[in-house]
Amino acid sequence: MSGRDPLNLSRRATYVLAAAKAIGQPRQRVGSGELLAALADDVWGPAGITLARCGADVDAVVAGVEALQELGPRTSGTVAYSPVLGRVLRSATGYAPLRAPITTEHLLLGLLDEPDSVAATILEVLGVRVRTIRTGLADVDPVLAASDGDGPGARVLRWPESIELSHPPSSVWALIEPPEHAHLLAEGILSGARRQPEAGREIHELVVRPGGPGDRVLLAVERAPSGLGARVRQIEPVPAVPFENVHEVTPTIAGSLLRLTCVVDVDDLRPQARYLGRRVLGRIEAGTRTGSRDFLDRVAACLDGGWAPQVSGVGDASQ
Amino acid sequence: MRPSDLTPEYFLVCSLLISTSIGVMLVRPRPLGLRGERMPRLIGSYLLRIAVLVALALLARDLGGAPVAQFLDAAGALGAVSWVRTRLDPGSGSAAPVLVGLVAVSLLSVSWQYLVLRPFSDRQIGRRLDQVFATTGRAEHTVMTIGSAVLGCLEEVVFRALLPTLLYTRGAGVALAVVAPTVVFVALHVEQKAVGLVNATVVGVVLMAVYLVTGQLLWVIALHATANVLALGVEPEIRRMRERRIVRRAIEARGSAAV
Numbered sequence: 001m002s003g004r005d006p007l008n009l010s011r012r013a014t015y016v017l018a019a020a021k022a023i024g025q026p027r028q029r030v031g032s033g034e035l036l037a038a039l040a041d042d043v044w045g046p047a048g049i050t051l052a053r054c055g056a057d058v059d060a061v062v063a064g065v066e067a068l069q070e071l072g073p074r075t076s077g078t079v080a081y082s083p084v085l086g087r088v089l090r091s092a093t094g095y096a097p098l099r100a101p102i103t104t105e106h107l108l109l110g111l112l113d114e115p116d117s118v119a120a121t122i123l124e125v126l127g128v129r130v131r132t133i134r135t136g137l138a139d140v141d142p143v144l145a146a147s148d149g150d151g152p153g154a155r156v157l158r159w160p161e162s163i164e165l166s167h168p169p170s171s172v173w174a175l176i177e178p179p180e181h182a183h184l185l186a187e188g189i190l191s192g193a194r195r196q197p198e199a200g201r202e203i204h205e206l207v208v209r210p211g212g213p214g215d216r217v218l219l220a221v222e223r224a225p226s227g228l229g230a231r232v233r234q235i236e237p238v239p240a241v242p243f244e245n246v247h248e249v250t251p252t253i254a255g256s257l258l259r260l261t262c263v264v265d266v267d268d269l270r271p272q273a274r275y276l277g278r279r280v281l282g283r284i285e286a287g288t289r290t291g292s293r294d295f296l297d298r299v300a301a302c303l304d305g306g307w308a309p310q311v312s313g314v315g316d317a318s319q
Numbered sequence: 320m321r322p323s324d325l326t327p328e329y330f331l332v333c334s335l336l337i338s339t340s341i342g343v344m345l346v347r348p349r350p351l352g353l354r355g356e357r358m359p360r361l362i363g364s365y366l367l368r369i370a371v372l373v374a375l376a377l378l379a380r381d382l383g384g385a386p387v388a389q390f391l392d393a394a395g396a397l398g399a400v401s402w403v404r405t406r407l408d409p410g411s412g413s414a415a416p417v418l419v420g421l422v423a424v425s426l427l428s429v430s431w432q433y434l435v436l437r438p439f440s441d442r443q444i445g446r447r448l449d450q451v452f453a454t455t456g457r458a459e460h461t462v463m464t465i466g467s468a469v470l471g472c473l474e475e476v477v478f479r480a481l482l483p484t485l486l487y488t489r490g491a492g493v494a495l496a497v498v499a500p501t502v503v504f505v506a507l508h509v510e511q512k513a514v515g516l517v518n519a520t521v522v523g524v525v526l527m528a529v530y531l532v533t534g535q536l537l538w539v540i541a542l543h544a545t546a547n548v549l550a551l552g553v554e555p556e557i558r559r560m561r562e563r564r565i566v567r568r569a570i571e572a573r574g575s576a577a578v
Binding site for chain 1: 352354442445450457555566567573
């Protein structure tokens with residue numbers, strides 16, 4: 001031990017642990033399975049991205065956790081933490097650099113050190129190899145990993161095949177129609193815009209920062225494919241995306257998580273498209289999490305009220 | 320035992336056992352040990368225990384042969400031992416059922432906990448989920464299984480044959496020579512808590528009895544090794560298989576529901 005607080009957690013890690021506690025609330029027990037589910041559910045964090053890439057589907061993980069939760073004794077009173085979770089946290093502390101907070105990556109690495117845990121059993125059933133996850137974590141961009149502790153407001157995301165907007169311009173909310181339903185996503189997250197590789201300079205990173213009240217600034221870091229000559233350029237404000245370009249909106253509710261998946265022709269995400277100089281077909285996934293019954297009720301009311309997306313043909317991505 | 324019987328050899332044996340217990344407590348894997356430090360500690364604790372048992376066996380090597388036979392002969396004076404030995408005699412006409420009974424009791428002693436505690440029931444699997452054990456993972460389980468099997472063999476040599484013979488040849492009565500090593504054997508399993516202590520008591524008493532009535536050390540060695548392999552190698556694997564099956568069914572059920 002380094003003498004520092006063993007629970008010096010990053011914001012995201014704190015959030016993930018809170019989510020694990022929420023998942024374990026029904027049985028009042030939090031263990032490695034609940035932590036794995038929370039990490040997999042953190043779809044925009046490095047650990048969540050790695051798990052998703054390796055095939056650890058969050059719904060399958062939750063199903064496995066719930067099945068094993070049923071076997072355990074029901075405790076009363078406060079939520080009990082499993083002994084393995086304590087060992088995972090200690091391992092995660094060991095992985096974190098000196099005086100650095102424990103991130104979700106460290107939590108996942110700590111989790112992988114416990115091959116007899118519930119989490120390991122679930123991963124084994126899902127066919128996810130520990131080595132693959134370790135390799136996947138090593139492949140996660142260090143900039144993305146560094147964003148783990150930033151929390152809302154400023155994140156730098158870099159991805160080989162997609163650009164993620166953690167807090168996209170407000171106009172993107174126009175994806176939801178009618179406009180008064182846009183608040184459904186207002187506390188959510190959105191990512192997408194898969195882009196094709198090209199020979200010239202390309203956007204390598206997309207930085208979203210608060211630009212003032214109600215406004216956000218998009219900064220693009222572009223560089224040559226060789227990785228040299230990076231420069232930062234501010235992207236113009238994004239105009240509203242016409243709703244007719246949304247091809248599919250699929251709301252799913254799994255537990256306390258609401259997901260709204262929109263497939264759009266990102267040709268209309270004009271800044272990126274213009275910047276890249278060609279059409280891009282992308283997939284935007286917008287999701288929001290809530291533990292509040294009220295929020296789910298609002299969603300249900302919108303769906304019951306006839307809210308449905310218009311559907312049109314999917315554009316051709318090849319250019 | 321008279322004070323004059325407390326030879327330097329006796330003190331050496333006692334100090335070896337005590338120092339081993341302290342050493343093992345210091346070296347053994349800690350419940351919250353990190354992955355990198357568990358394996359070295361595990362191997363270290365087993366090597367330490369095996370080394371001490373080998374040292375004990377070397378110390379008592381002069382007891383082989385005649386002294387052990389003398390001890391076994393003297394043990395025949397115990398009523399129960401004498402009764403079973405008489406019936407095991409081929410000429411007694413009841414050798415077969417007694418032998419079958421002996422085998423059954425031996426097997427029950429190493430398997431009673433699986434029949435009584437039912438470790439593969441849903442309830443027990445649920446209770447053991449995410450608990451901290453001394454080892455995690457197949458590599459550590461393998462080391463522990465092999466180490467405990469070797470240790471079990473040595474324990475039988477030391478606690479069933481050498482220590483009782485040592486005590487008997489130093490003037491202790493047969494009853495003390497039988498009971499004292501069994502008590503030490505049980506005490507060495509104190510780290511396994513209540514169930515482990517009960518299990519060690521049952522196994523220790525039964526194996527000592529089997530050894531006394533048959534005089535076959537190989538039999539009790541095989542039983543002890545089997546018990547250790549079952550507890551540390553087979554049982555965790557079966558439990559993991561059950562866990563995997565439960566998870567697989569849940570995921571398949573979710574998939575079916577989604578369709």
